[in-house]
Amino acid sequence: MTTDPTLIRIGEVVQLAHQGERESARRRFAELWDEIGGEQGDALHRCTLAHSMADVQDDVHQELAWDQRALEAAAQLTDARVASAGVGLTVAGLYPSLHLNLSECHRKLGDLDRAREHLRQAQATIGALEDDDYGRLIRQGLERQVELLR
Incomplete structure (x- = not known):
């Protein structure tokens, strides 16, 4: 805390x-x-x-x-x-959520290439998160974003 x-x-x-x-x-x-x-x-x-x-x-x-x-x-x-x-969190632990949010913004704006790029960056950094409530929340968000960007 x-x-x-x-x-x-x-x-x-x-x-x-x-x-x-x-x-x-x-x-x-x-x-x-x-x-x-x-x-x-x-x-x-x-x-x-x-x-x-x-x-x-x-x-x-x-x-x-x-x-x-x-x-x-x-x-x-x-x-x-x-x-x-x-x-x-470490600094590395901030990036999955930051990139997930940017991916969602670009998706909403119809820029699917940029949305997918931020999704890839979020996926590449997800290993920095623990298997705790926060880590699971971000992982679930990534899974939803993958589905939305198919």
Whole structure:
């Protein structure tokens, strides 16, 4: 469990979104984005917030933009930074979900080649996940995406 105050706040907004308060979640994520320094902020905070912000977008183009921000921020992360925040994943463990989300965005937009490319990247990195609830959730998402892209 994380001890990072910003990650805890992001998690609280995620819970708000899960309760159906998508508009409030978008607004609070935008406020947090500004607080963390936006594109100049800490890579872990940017990755986590952007990944979560993507999930509350109503427009797939906006969802894609946020998912791309999350992937770009992940490329700047180190395992030491992730561990220092008490996150139970390695940097490699972030990529399956990031690529799965990008695959889904491209599928929704009708760009099946890019959707399949991100699906392949997600599949190539899935071994970084444990066989726990989170790992099974992402694996199930990959299986659904394979079916959708047939």
